[in-house]
Amino acid sequence: MTNVLIVGSGPTGLTLGIELARRGVAFRIVERSSGPAEGVRGKGLQPRTLEVFDDLDVVDEILATGGAYPPLRSYQGEQVVWEGRMDEPREPSPEVPYPNLVMQPQWRTERILRDRLAELGGHVEYGAGVTAVEQDAEGVTATLATGERVRCAHLVAADGGRSTVRKLLGVGFLGDTHESDRTVLADVRTRGLDRDHWHLWGDMAAKVLHVSLCPLPGTDVFQLVAPYTGEDDPRRILAGHAPHVTLDEVIWRSEHRVNVRMAERFRIGRVFLAGDAAHVHSPAGGQGLNTGVQDAYNLGWKLALGGERLLDTYEHERMEVAADVLGLSTRLYREREHKRGGETDQLAIGYPDSPLSEGERGGERLGGHLDAQRGTHFTLFAATGRDHGDAVRVHPPLDGQEGVVLVRPDGYIGYHGDESGLSAYLSGWGIAAPLSSAR
Structure with a gap:
């Protein structure tokens, strides 16, 4: 029997897989999509997450292929009207060896974690979403889209904000979806801008953003971000504010609705919710991906040791953290605050x-x-x-x-x-x- 079935292969599921593989725990990771995710989505790795990645033996590659957040440069048309930073760089110290936020496209973070998982003998099974979940006193039976029925001691749902497992179990997902507050995301190529700055068009004093282009480290790609105002085509959005900048290629695009929600429970018998399946955040402060990684880091060693009393502490510890982080990211989003620092680095989190x-x-x-x-x-x-x-x-x-x-x-x-x-x-x-x- 598989000891742990992990549903979902984003950063949360992959971190948990590595944690279990390091401990010799039998597990499988199943993923409903047909292959690795595309697009940047989350791109900020917080100092506490870098400490976790140090322990998982991936931090060197994360740092080598990622980069510091570039200085911001705001324009009116072609004219530069303001420059600043999201956070002032800090020097490493014995207490905080990784003090700075690192920009790393999520697809690359996932690739680095998959490679580490492979070194430990694990892999992701694609095209194998979960369609049914039953549990009893002895274990969990999950039915996969392939028709296979998997018996496991525990199941961890890391299958995102629209978690199938959470819905199958009837767990409430309390909070709000801001249907009118939508963002257009796109990965694009352009030769019209330098790659040393994060370029923005808007009114920084009023904290109003029209569109931004952020160079992604180790690529020739920019991430375009713009509030949705009735136009979802990246070229037309940019043309309305920076007609002198031409997009050569739109590689990937998506639309994001602001969700602020948390599951009523993080443990349901032998099933655990982690990452976006348990809590979804506004993008402000770069908290979502990082909180999910740390859910997995909290849960992995407890699953390896077992014991009901120990496993109960996962929900106790991580629900409180998730609630606090949701409050922080929501406040930053409402204030339209671009500054970052100690309150977002997650180093102060404790139990x-x-x-x-x-x-x-x-x-x-x-x-x-x-x-x-x-x-x-x-x-x-x-x-x-x-x-x-x-x-x-x-x-x-x-x-x-x-x-x-x-x-x-x-x-x-x-x-x-x-x-x-x-x-x-x-x-x-x-x-x-x-x-x-x-x-």
């Missing part, structure tokens, strides 16, 4: 109220120390000679540390306190069983 968090620093992200944390293990910072099992790797105490600090595989402190209470914590959560340290 202080989680049942998994014990002690003064419980639930806090441990900044830095990525070398010690890299892998599938728990990391214990302590001056100890005691053996806490194969799942735990011991390192010397942190500067100024009191007691012992146990860091979960996803980089958050689980236990902070006297070592005398650590064994009870580990056994209580079923962490004593060895985990594979394969990368």
